[in-house]
Amino acid sequence: MANRNNYLAKADPVHKAPALRTLFPSLKELRLDLEFVSDDTRPSSSHVHILHPAASASFRYPCPVGGCTGSFKLDVPIMRLLQGSQSRLTDEATCGGVRPQDRNTGKPCPSRLIYKAEATYGVERNVPARLSRV
Numbered sequence: 357m358a359n360r361n362n363y364l365a366k367a368d369p370v371h372k373a374p375a376l377r378t379l380f381p382s383l384k385e386l387r388l389d390l391e392f393v394s395d396d397t398r399p400s401s402s403h404v405h406i407l408h409p410a411a412s413a414s415f416r417y418p419c420p421v422g423g424c425t426g427s428f429k430l431d432v433p434i435m436r437l438l439q440g441s442q443s444r445l446t447d448e449a450t451c452g453g454v455r456p457q458d459r460n461t462g463k464p465c466p467s468r469l470i471y472k473a474e475a476t477y478g479v480e481r482n483v484p485a486r487l488s489r490v
């Protein structure tokens with residue numbers, strides 16, 4: 357049992373994720389607009405990530421609240437988007453980690469991430485060329 361637990365702890369998906377181009381050869385670019393909203397007095401912060409085919413297929417972003425144990429895991433929705441060759445996705449995720457001041461109570465962190473993903477694909481070989489005939 358102990359060995360199995362060790363094995364799982366070492367299987368860190370962040371470092372094992374293959375490159376995007378390995379999984380999705382037709383993907384040219386993936387743009388992610390991330391807006392972190394916390395209930396702090398701080399304003400929300402937004403970031404734009406442009407991921408190229410060589411980037412690894414891992415979509416986890418740590419909660420911006422200092423000391424919070426949580427992160428936003430977008431792997432599942434973004435993989436689903438790319439697997440379906442879809443171009444756009446807008447959704448939001450909740451942190452669910454624990455902030456330092458809430459360690460005794462275990463109250464989950466209410467920070468949210470509003471995200472927008474936009475995928476651009478290259479021309480696929482098996483797309484019929486009829487569209488160019490006008």
Ligand SMILES: [Zn+2]
Pocket residue numbers: 419420421424425426427451452453454455465466467
């Ligand atoms: Zn958090």
